[in-house]
Amino acid sequence: xxxxxxxxRWGLRLLVVGYLGMLVAWPxxxxxxxxxxxxxxxxxxxxTDPAVVHALQETAMVAMAxxxxxxxxxxxxxxxxxxxxxxxxRFLSALIDLPMAVSPVVVGLALxxxxxxxxxxxxxxxxxxxxxxxxxxxxMVMATAFVALPLVVRExxxxxxxxxxxxxxxxxxxxxxxAQTFRRITLPSIKWAVLYGVVLSLARxxxxxxxxxxxxxxxxxxxxxxxxxxxxxxxxxxxxxxYTISFVLALASVVCIVIVSALRPQEHHA
Amino acid sequence: xxxxxSNIHKKFGDxxxxxxxxxxxxxxxxxxxxxxxxxxxSTVLRVIAGLEQADRGSVRIEGNDATHLPPQRRxxxxxxxxxxxxxxxSVAKNVAFGLEIRRRPKPEVQRRVAELLxxxxxxxFADRLPAQLSGGQRQRMALARALAVxxxxxxxxxxxxxxxxxxxxxxxxxxxxxxxxVQVTTVFVTHDQEEALxxxxxxxxxxxxxxxxxxxxxxxxxxxxNDFVMGFLGPVTRLDGRMIxxxxxxxxxxxxxxxxxxxxxxxxxxxxxxxxxxxTQREPEVSVVLTRAELRSLQLDVGDRVWLAPSRSAATVPxxxxxxxxxxx
Numbered sequence: 001x002x003x004x005x006x007x008x009r010w011g012l013r014l015l016v017v018g019y020l021g022m023l024v025a026w027p028x029x030x031x032x033x034x035x036x037x038x039x040x041x042x043x044x045x046x047x048t049d050p051a052v053v054h055a056l057q058e059t060a061m062v063a064m065a066x067x068x069x070x071x072x073x074x075x076x077x078x079x080x081x082x083x084x085x086x087x088x089x090r091f092l093s094a095l096i097d098l099p100m101a102v103s104p105v106v107v108g109l110a111l112x113x114x115x116x117x118x119x120x121x122x123x124x125x126x127x128x129x130x131x132x133x134x135x136x137x138x139x140m141v142m143a144t145a146f147v148a149l150p151l152v153v154r155e156x157x158x159x160x161x162x163x164x165x166x167x168x169x170x171x172x173x174x175x176x177x178x179a180q181t182f183r184r185i186t187l188p189s190i191k192w193a194v195l196y197g198v199v200l201s202l203a204r205x206x207x208x209x210x211x212x213x214x215x216x217x218x219x220x221x222x223x224x225x226x227x228x229x230x231x232x233x234x235x236x237x238x239x240x241x242x243y244t245i246s247f248v249l250a251l252a253s254v255v256c257i258v259i260v261s262a263l264r265p266q267e268h269h270a
Numbered sequence: 271x272x273x274x275x276s277n278i279h280k281k282f283g284d285x286x287x288x289x290x291x292x293x294x295x296x297x298x299x300x301x302x303x304x305x306x307x308x309x310x311x312s313t314v315l316r317v318i319a320g321l322e323q324a325d326r327g328s329v330r331i332e333g334n335d336a337t338h339l340p341p342q343r344r345x346x347x348x349x350x351x352x353x354x355x356x357x358x359x360s361v362a363k364n365v366a367f368g369l370e371i372r373r374r375p376k377p378e379v380q381r382r383v384a385e386l387l388x389x390x391x392x393x394x395f396a397d398r399l400p401a402q403l404s405g406g407q408r409q410r411m412a413l414a415r416a417l418a419v420x421x422x423x424x425x426x427x428x429x430x431x432x433x434x435x436x437x438x439x440x441x442x443x444x445x446x447x448x449x450x451x452v453q454v455t456t457v458f459v460t461h462d463q464e465e466a467l468x469x470x471x472x473x474x475x476x477x478x479x480x481x482x483x484x485x486x487x488x489x490x491x492x493x494x495x496n497d498f499v500m501g502f503l504g505p506v507t508r509l510d511g512r513m514i515x516x517x518x519x520x521x522x523x524x525x526x527x528x529x530x531x532x533x534x535x536x537x538x539x540x541x542x543x544x545x546x547x548x549x550t551q552r553e554p555e556v557s558v559v560l561t562r563a564e565l566r567s568l569q570l571d572v573g574d575r576v577w578l579a580p581s582r583s584a585a586t587v588p589x590x591x592x593x594x595x596x597x598x599x
Contacts, residue, residue, distance in 0.1 A: 166354035169321050170412075172341040173348035174368035174419055184367075188358045 074152025108214025152197035278327035302470035347416030355400035518584035529577035
């Protein structure tokens with residue numbers, strides 16, 4: 001029996017490794033290789049190009065803002081979903097998953113329909129008060145936040161459910177207010193889930209392309225983000241530049257994931 | 271009276287958890303809320319603590335209306351069945367929690383925590399995390415944590431329900447002694463009649479959202495208000511349409527003493543006691559409990575004709591529910 005199990009097992013392993021290699025590792029390795037193919041000076045030239053720098057800054061800014069919004073909103077919605085019962089709770093829960101199912105381009109278009117300054121449903125009102133949403137930072141943050149919205153909630157909800165209400169009720173009976181209970185009891189218990197959700201949504205936000213492209217207008221040096229810059233550089237035959245930005249983006253995501261995997265095991269010891 | 275609960279109604283969806291419950295819990299005593307699971311006893315406790323809001327009715331604690339106070343302003347200590355230990359805090363920090371929330375000075379907190387850990391015999395575990403304690407130790411920690419804030423009343427929800435039988439018994443005795451030392455008004459919920467009879471000064475029997483009877487353990491045992499209370503406090507059997515405890519039946523071999531005639535159909539010996547099953551004309555199976563010595567001296571065996579009668583001072587109640595199914599009608 002053992003003799004027959006072994007080849008099968010090895011076959012499965014090979015399949016998995018091969019699959020990941022062909023799909024992830026090899027293409028990413030080629031990106032790295034192509035980045036440095038023409039030497040380091042090309043990379044430095046790209047990374048000092050004001051348009052590229054601006055695009056990277058834009059991505060960082062949008063991703064940060066979206067993550068902060070999703071952090072606050074995500075933890076709040078998770079508490080609402082787990083700790084209270086109200087009509088429409090299941091509907092809200094399903095709604096949270098919607099961004100996973102809807103194509104980001106559609107998200108972008110929907111936001112344009114609502115918020116554009118000329119014909120949008122709500123846009124002209126906002127613009128008359130001096131707030132431009134579409135083709136500006138607010139719209140880009142909204143699109144990114146929308147796309148990454150489920151990630152914090154889906155990490156925190158199971159942890160909250162597992163935690164139960166006993167500890168919170170014990171804290172209340174010992175004199176703690178709702179805010180004190182949250183800060184001293186709930187938050188320390190869910191912090192790893194929150195952190196994991198934040199890192200995932202950061203990685204997702206950095207990589208967002210479609211929704212942001214639609215709402216930003218993709219103006220070089222103004223509203224262009226790094227992912228959109230990659231596409232534009234590639235289309236205009238500046239391959240090295242496209243690879244370099246891709247490399248930076250991939251590196252950021254890898255760093256995120258390495259940090260999480262380094263932190264994750266400590267959860268069991270802490 | 272330390273706690274006055276008046277006319278409490280509580281529904282969960284369509285389920286009526288409490289239907290017009292009123293209770294007075296005397297100061298300084300150890301009161302048990304006893305009843306079957308789902309009968310509403312935990313809900314009463316949670317309403318007193320403010321962890322649950324009643325639909326109607328009021329709660330007064332030490333003369334103050336607490337009906338609409340949030341739990342943190344009621345000054346009650348609450349101990350949960352599953353300990354509700356703060357998992358990320360050490361034992362000492364768990365106990366200190368309520369004091370730190372109240373911003374007591376650090377030396378006072380330290381002194382008080384040390385005292386309480388001494389009281390619950392956990393001094394050497396002060397720096398451990400709850401996960402490193404046994405169930406019984408965790409529950410003692412939870413008790414110290416609740417006592418730390420010097421609550422007006424201490425509420426315990428099935429405090430020993432999650433522990434194994436031996437630890438359960440130890441903690442039960444220990445709680446009784448602790449209560450004698452600390453003298454705080456204590457209410458605990460249990461579905462274990464032995465626990466209630468052994469530990470409590472007063473017992474409130476709650477079933478199907480109603481209070482069935484309130485009294486001392488002796489009151490309840492000797493003068494049960496109805497068949498439910500009687501049946502809940504220990505094994506019962508029926509003779510001539512009345513409920514009676516099997517050990518309150520006397521067996522005669524001779525019809526001249528009166529009693530209900532029957533035939534022994536089964537004899538079972540369990541340790542020091544013997545159980546007889548007797549078929550009478552009205553009830554096909556009446557159980558009688560005798561000591562082994564009694565059984566031996568009477569020389570009883572299957573097929574013997576006997577006469578059954580309640581012993582003097584035996585508690586009996588009409589067995590209504592079995593007959594018409596509407597006990598309260």
